[in-house]
Amino acid sequence: MRDAGIGVFDSGIGGLTVFKALRAALPPGERLLYLGDTARVPYGTKSAETVVRYALEGSRFLGRRGIKALVIACNTMSAVALEELRKDTEIPVVGVIGPGAEAACRATGRRVIGVIGTAATIKSGAYTRAIARHLPQARVVDRACPLFVPLAEEGWVDNEVARATAALYLQDFKSEGIDTLVLGCTHYPLLEGVIGEAVGPGVVLVDSARATASVVRARLLERGLLAEGPAPAGEDHFFVTDSSDRFREVGSRFLGGPLLRLEQVDIQD
């Protein structure tokens, strides 16, 4: 089992932020298998029932490749499908909500935490519940920001439209007195600049990618599953469900090198 790979599952391309954090936190001998369901992205606008169905299909696809742990990089899937995914497999399944909530609880002083995410993530209340578990006294103010994903995808992260959108979505957070804001979607760190401007300089922005990577490392270590030995060169594997052209371009730019093993697949059983 120690030699098996680690699955990283996202609805699309945004989960590469989690992939990158995992690469930085884990020993070089670990092999990562990334799956992006680019043919059905986005998940965040869809019903919980449909997201659970897609999540199980993707998890089983990676499971058939013999992984030792599964990381759910997508906030929406982590918010609405984590329990079902855990029931469906015996390997550890780590989502981004728990680690992100914990990081926010460590960061807040005033105990007023803002959370932004997709419609499905916010509707689930998953961050509010996770924060309450770690810091019951904390007050959570949350808001769905559906336009942030298409803005990030369009590359409009620092123009007039991005600033006006952030100002409209986040205007109430200021008066609520938050001191910490969870970026509850893998795309949102790309808009960090305009989001930071909108909420003001006193607010800490929490991105769950690094926190999630630490949890994955700890979980493997406690189970004696952390890889030893040298890096298996070029062994990371990327799977996508839509054409791979765009993923190849964006992914290699983002990861700073070519994606040697990239494959378009059909994940339906």
Added chain:
Amino acid sequence: MRDAGIGVFDSGIGGLTVFKALRAALPPGERLLYLGDTARVPYGTKSAETVVRYALEGSRFLGRRGIKALVIACNTMSAVALEELRKDTEIPVVGVIGPGAEAACRATGRRVIGVIGTAATIKSGAYTRAIARHLPQARVVDRACPLFVPLAEEGWVDNEVARATAALYLQDFKSEGIDTLVLGCTHYPLLEGVIGEAVGPGVVLVDSARATASVVRARLLERGLLAEGPAPAGEDHFFVTDSSDRFREVGSRFLGGPLLRLEQVDIQD
């Protein structure tokens, strides 16, 4: 065959504009079967190959219900999958690109036509080819406007963000001297106000829904397939692939009455 229904296929909810135009143009005895692939929407950001695959699945799903004609309400599908859909069935298949292009050619005086649509629609060049067939002297200026769909879905059709987005996307159209602009996506008519402001008052905006409905009527008439007799009360049928709650709400508001027969289905063969 005359008594069979007419299929109306869209990637989501936007095709209801075409549904409404068909209801207005066709005899009351016609029965419409609408399919919205809400579990996989949007199509416009995906590769042509994936859109074709989804289009065939949806078309076969409606085909199994015994329709006499198929209307492709989605511009993206009409742009990249129409030939494959026609090869796959014997009933008439009508897309929105041809009728929209023809309407634009009738409207233009200066013969400079603007076209806006999703990334997939614009990349396909389908409008440019269709316009060239009707009016070879016309010059076409086109541009993908990916943010218009999420703006319309968010209901931000008349605020500062919508205006700034329209201004950014459409600033070049003015200097190009267009006198006609094709709204090449079913969502765009919702943003008609800010789009009209951005291109100026001298430009005619063309929405293909009504033009498409006339073509469908003519096609049925010439084949002797137009329904006779009274309206079959409440016989229109709506199928969606994601949860039906949101569709029920938006759809009944848009059509001005309850959707009596609305069903969530799995369209994969």
